[in-house]
Amino acid sequence: MKVLVAVKRVADSNVKVRVRDDESGVELAGVRMGINPFDEVAVEQAVRWKEQGVATEVVCVTCGAAACGDALRTAMAMGADRGVLVETDLGFDLLPLHVAKLLLAVIRREQAQLVLLGKQAVDDDCNQTGQMLAALLGWPQATFASGVEIAGGRARVRREIDGGSETLSMPLPAVITADLRLNEPRYVTLPNLMKARKKALATLRPAELGVELSEHLQTLRVTEPAPRAEGVRVADAAALIDVLKAELAR
Ligand code: AMP
Numbered sequence: 725m726k727v728l729v730a731v732k733r734v735a736d737s738n739v740k741v742r743v744r745d746d747e748s749g750v751e752l753a754g755v756r757m758g759i760n761p762f763d764e765v766a767v768e769q770a771v772r773w774k775e776q777g778v779a780t781e782v783v784c785v786t787c788g789a790a791a792c793g794d795a796l797r798t799a800m801a802m803g804a805d806r807g808v809l810v811e812t813d814l815g816f817d818l819l820p821l822h823v824a825k826l827l828l829a830v831i832r833r834e835q836a837q838l839v840l841l842g843k844q845a846v847d848d849d850c851n852q853t854g855q856m857l858a859a860l861l862g863w864p865q866a867t868f869a870s871g872v873e874i875a876g877g878r879a880r881v882r883r884e885i886d887g888g889s890e891t892l893s894m895p896l897p898a899v900i901t902a903d904l905r906l907n908e909p910r911y912v913t914l915p916n917l918m919k920a921r922k923k924a925l926a927t928l929r930p931a932e933l934g935v936e937l938s939e940h941l942q943t944l945r946v947t948e949p950a951p952r953a954e955g956v957r958v959a960d961a962a963a964l965i966d967v968l969k970a971e972l973a974r
Contacts (some may be wrong), residue, residue, distance in 0.1 A: 731760065738757075744946075759795045763799075764909040765842065766902040772907070790898070804923075812930060828861060830928070838900065843901040866881035872900060880892070
């Protein structure tokens with residue numbers, strides 16, 4: 725079973741990003757970047773399947789500027805076999821539908837039987853790409869996966885839902901999006917990063933994939949969240965209850 729994993733390069737989640745002065749977006753120049761945390765979980769899952777003999781090959785794909793190749797090197801250092809960079813230079817930000825169309829073309833080329841994505845990218849919080857991709861492929865999908873077993877040509881997926889979990893069974897090929905509870909990704913070691921440099925990284929352009937992309941959404945304004953009001957220090961629990969009652973009465 726060939727597994728394809730979509731990884732997005734995003735600002736490191738430990739870095740506090742700053743909104744640009746013109747409110748056109750966040751400033752990413754000079755910011756430490758890394759793999760989207762949900763995608764790290766997806767890569768870890770695919771690599772474990774490779775180690776267990778469930779997957780025959782793990783191919784990671786990213787769409788974006790040439791620098792996004794870093795994310796693929798990290799994924800390969802975790803154990804992915806090779807990477808595909810779909811290099812875009814469109815003059816506008818890639819949106820989930822753009823990414824889904826590019827991934828669709830790569831999946832058709834690669835003939836993958838299972839596609840793993842993160843449940844959402846922590847930069848735009850869209851939570852759309854996996855769902856759109858499944859629709860374009862016409863494949864079944866299981867989102868927010870916190871456990872996956874592959875057997876007999878089917879995937880059995882435990883999903884995180886409000887107040888509990890749900891277990892689904894679906895035939896392969898399929899699309900699965902990973903929740904953080906699926907596993908704990910391994911650390912990337914320097915020797916493995918060095919080894920990953922020798923792994924194959926192919927670069928493709930959207931035109932080579934037969935995909936034409938156009939801008940269909942415009943970001944009008946990005947703003948900082950409102951600053952939090954200053955807190956109140958109370959002497960004891962009784963005083964806290966008085967403060968809460970006063971808040972409720974307001
Ligand atoms: P989103 O729908 O933007 O929240 O992203 C959901 C998932 O789609 C991410 O966790 C990635 O697995 C995948 N994805 C989104 N954008 C990209 C991209 N530019 N390149 C590769 N994968 C992506």
